[in-house]
Amino acid sequence: MLQAVGQHVARHGISVLLTSPGAADLSWQSLLDCRIVRSIEERSEREMRATGRRRDIADRPTYTDLASHPVDPPADPGTPHRLELVREGSLEEVACEGCEAGRRTCARCTGNGRLTCDRFVPCDGCGGGIDACWECDGTGRPRRRGRRTDPRPVDGPQRARCSRCHRADAACPKCLGKGRMDCSVCRATGFVECSACRGAGRVRHTECAGTGLFTTWTGAVISHTPDARKVEEPAPLYIRPATDGAGDWRRTILTSATDKLPDDLEPAHRAMIDRHLAVSKNEVGRRVTIRHLPLARVTAHADPDRVYFAFPSSTGIKVLERPSKQRVVRFSAIASTTIAVAVLLLLLVVVVLN
Template identity: 35%
Template sequence: MLGDEEVLEAVQGYIEERGESLAETLSGASAITWHSLLKGQIVRSIESRSEEKRLQPGPLDLSGHPVYDTIGDYQIPRPRDPAEQRTRKMVRRGSIDERSCACGNGEVRCPRFEGEGKIRCEQHQPCGSCRNSTCCLLCDGAGRSALKPAETQAAGGSLQKAGGDTGDRTRCYECGESDVACVTCRGRGRVQCTTCQGDGSRPCPDCAGDGKVTHEHCAGTGRTVEWTEGTITRTPRTDEVKLPEPGVLYWARRLADQHATWTPTTLTDDDPLRACVQKDFASALKPLLRPQHQEIARRTKLEYVRFVKVAVDEHPHRIYYVFPSRGLPKVVMRPSPKRTWQIVGIVTGLLLLLVLINRFIA
């Protein structure tokens, strides 16, 4: 730990290294303020326990699972590392129930169309080529023409134009005339269903026409296993520690992170820093160290440092920070708060002056 005399010697040596002199020693012309910082993590292992009914299709071997009687009384060792995630699955004693499924053989009747294994469909579909409008230029699929026989041959060309069909024509299946019917449906206006091939039904896609489907409850095995599963989960939770929260400037903490040698502390009974840390941060540490709900283990990894802020009468616009280090104390100089605000004011004034000059020139 640094002492006041060691701190002042370090500051005086720093000033002299900069080529500056002091009218008197610092012992009576300086103000010393001590600060303490604590940082690190508290990692806790939080345990939760639960039970639920489980069902597994088919035979299942649960003999390798740990067995328990009461989930709350089951004991397992404390975790070696609280930061490790762990989950243990167990089986409640006497809860395993393996039985045959009500389906018997793993199959049930297909629910579609009462298990017939077929889906009904239309034997014929509208012709996609003529769209039921000009299937035959003379009879339009009716089988008889409205024209007289003598007019049929003469009117053939005009009917073909009137029908609006520019594709090839063939003999009509209904009226027997040549070159008047749609080549796809041959004057019928409809075509055979390509799915059922005109049969009027097709195999059910669920059961492939068999009328039976796999029973979901037992996954087709014809057996099920039920049991009560207990689960113990240990989840790590990390609380960051950064004390004190108020009262120390952000950049002062940054300086400590950059230049100070922090000392590890565990806050255990044999920790030499425990008394210092408790004295500086007792009220702030108390809620952090209080056991949390369902906490079963913890790991405390903290670091402590005590540094000094020195104000020298001959240098009223400077602040000297002294940090403990592995060698000699580390001294870092920064402008005092008053000088910082003065610099900010000067910079702000210069910026405003530049703005005014730019406006005047424009």
């Protein structure tokens, strides 16, 4: 790495052998990107009931003792998985108690299939009252004290012959003195079909979905749920694109708690990861993906204006340079001095002009 940095320093016209003692300072600032995903298992059991005959439930795998039931560890700890089981011998089909073969008596018509309806409705021409006929008031028997006073306006509608008392020019022309008309809904039969059961008298039992039976069983669920966390040491922002893109990251994957961390990991990073590696409660699988990139920060005494960062890439050691803090401070000092001089000159000009 020092050699590679030496070549960069030489480009600035500074000739120095960085590998000789005291010529350069090198400190490691390696990068780490570690992702840990565990699969956590949970087992639960409860009584179940479903409507109808359930082949899909009968086809489920069975168990006898849930706690000791063997289950394969997850192939991929990052993917959630759910296994549904039926306790051996617990599957039963029981008849529904609220119906017969999925159907029950219609509550609306109490099983008759039809509902009563008035056969007649009041006449909407005379209102169904005494105006039905001015001779007999719609009764068929002419009133003893003669005809009622004609209440109709001069140009009112014509009256008809009464079908009850047979007097001419006396009855409502719509009902001909009857005061009522046939009901159009039941066509004067007195009954209509029950709309709840469409005349059948029986309806589908909703509780058992019309199947007339329930499937009952003791069911268990064994679930594998991923639990992910991240441990990282990212690069400073000003060199991150280069290290993320060109960096030749070293990659290690651990799949069990006994797998060893890579030997070339920095001690600080090893400690950071170690804190997260203890076996969790109900852990049944894990995948620890460790990516790390050795990154050296190099300063050369003969080149105080620059700081160099070196890291391995697919095409050899890559070197990036940044202005040193010292240089940045110097530059800003020069800049402020320049501004101060400019302000003074301006003041001088103003004074002279006045």
